[in-house]
Amino acid sequence: MLIMSTVVVLSGVMSRFVYKLLQSVNQTNSVCRLLSLSAVRNAERESQEGVPARTVLVEKDSHITLIGLNREQQRNSIDANTAEQLTEAISQFEADDSSPVGVLYGIGGSFCAGYDLEELEAEAQRGSLNFLLRHEGSVGPTRRHLRKPLVCGISGFCVAGGLELALMCDLRVMEDTAVLGFFNRRLGVPLSDGGTVRLAAAVGYSNAMDIIATGRRIYSGEARRLGLVNRVVATGTALGQAVNLAFSIAKFPMASLMHDRNAVLENANAYNKQGFHVASYNEVMNVTSAMIADMQEGVKRFKNSEIKGAKTDSWSIKEKTIPDWEKAEIEIEKQKQKT
Numbered sequence: 001m002l003i004m005s006t007v008v009v010l011s012g013v014m015s016r017f018v019y020k021l022l023q024s025v026n027q028t029n030s031v032c033r034l035l036s037l038s039a040v041r042n043a044e045r046e047s048q049e050g051v052p053a054r055t056v057l058v059e060k061d062s063h064i065t066l067i068g069l070n071r072e073q074q075r076n077s078i079d080a081n082t083a084e085q086l087t088e089a090i091s092q093f094e095a096d097d098s099s100p101v102g103v104l105y106g107i108g109g110s111f112c113a114g115y116d117l118e119e120l121e122a123e124a125q126r127g128s129l130n131f132l133l134r135h136e137g138s139v140g141p142t143r144r145h146l147r148k149p150l151v152c153g154i155s156g157f158c159v160a161g162g163l164e165l166a167l168m169c170d171l172r173v174m175e176d177t178a179v180l181g182f183f184n185r186r187l188g189v190p191l192s193d194g195g196t197v198r199l200a201a202a203v204g205y206s207n208a209m210d211i212i213a214t215g216r217r218i219y220s221g222e223a224r225r226l227g228l229v230n231r232v233v234a235t236g237t238a239l240g241q242a243v244n245l246a247f248s249i250a251k252f253p254m255a256s257l258m259h260d261r262n263a264v265l266e267n268a269n270a271y272n273k274q275g276f277h278v279a280s281y282n283e284v285m286n287v288t289s290a291m292i293a294d295m296q297e298g299v300k301r302f303k304n305s306e307i308k309g310a311k312t313d314s315w316s317i318k319e320k321t322i323p324d325w326e327k328a329e330i331e332i333e334k335q336k337q338k339t
Contacts, residue, residue: 056085057107058092064246065093065102066239072108075157078139078165079116086140094147100254101246104169105153105239114160114184115139142168142193145265148258149249153242154229160184164193167202170261173242174229176220185215201268203228221337 057068067089069076078086093102106112115138137143139161152169159181166172166180174180182191191212200208203226211218223229233241249257 054085055079055082056089058089060099061243062247063099063250064243065096065099066243067093067102067104069104069106069112070108072110074116075110075113076106076108076162077113077116078161079119082116083134083137083139087136090141090146090150093150100148101250102148102150103153103239103242103246104150104165105242106155106158110156111152111154111158111178111238112139112162112165113157114162115189120187120189137193139165139193140168146170149246149261151242151246151249153238154178154180155235155238160189161193164191164195164198167195167198168193171231171245172229173231173233173238173245174220174223175235175238176232177235178220178238180218180223180228182212182215185212199228202226219337225336 053070055069055071057066057070059066059068067086069078069082069086071077071079071082090102093099135143142164146168149171150169152166152172154166154172154174155178156175157179158166158174159179160183163180163182182195184191196208196212199211202208203211207226218226218228220229220232224232231241231245
């Protein structure tokens with residue numbers, strides 16, 4: 001009887017434990033579902049009211065501010081309207097005394113595919129640099145240090161200006177199937193949102209030059225190894241894990257945390273205010289009219305390649321005979337990227 005009673009008690013304890021564990025998991029997963037449903041309801045309501053749908057959604061999970069890019073059909077690429085909304089959303093978060101930490105993410109499977117291609121084409125055809133010369137930045141408030149910690153949840157494509165947005169954040173959580181890279185290299189579009197400054201600070205000069213100059217894809221294993229991201233998580237969990245990370249930061253006394261964060265920004269050579277502002281200013285002001293011409297041609301090439309398939313132009317990798325020793329090195333590198 002004693003043994004049976006003990007088994008019953010242990011069974012009850014285990015049942016309650018499993019119930020609480022499942023409840024915790026369901027609450028974490030529900031964050032993504034609720035936000036997706038909220039985006040759909042928001043779009044439907046604003047469509048019915050005859051006003052443009054918001055392309056940046058802001059919600060709160062307790063005291064954590066969630067800022068979502070909401071242009072799913074464009075892989076959350078940033079146009080002028082979205083850049084303005086994102087800057088406004090982050091400024092409101094910074095002014096909210098009840099919210100110490102924020103999370104930036106993309107709705108619909110991708111974080112951000114960079115600057116909107118249609119707007120980029122229109123600007124290039126006009127020979128205009130206006131989109132690069134916005135005070136805060138072309139894709140958001142990227143030309144200054146944010147006043148509060150922001151965690152980035154990366155899914156799908158996080159490329160071009162989207163990667164510059166991710167670099168603006170303090171911490172980055174990346175899904176294992178997500179892709180990073182400065183794909184704008186193929187279009188002849190220069191970095192203009194602090195990417196040259198922040199990337200070198202994050203991964204070092206040589207690695208930064210490799211990523212910027214080649215415009216290649218960076219997968220999760222390499223991104224984690226380089227220190228480009230802080231966490232690699234399963235596909236579909238970036239938002240939930242980013243929120244968990246934000247909560248783990250927000251539980252601490254914020255005065256000392258903000259002191260230490262600001263000290264890092266002030267004392268790190270690439271991040272101190274004067275050096276960062278000068279560097280980001282130089283990044284934009286050294287853009288030339290020749291680059292505008294490259295952008296015009298680059299957009300045309302990209303649109304044609306989507307219709308006709310890849311072309312054997314100078315930026316394409318040519319087939320070549322690879323010696324056995326180099327094949328072995330390539331296989332080793334592939335294995336490293338998977339880990």
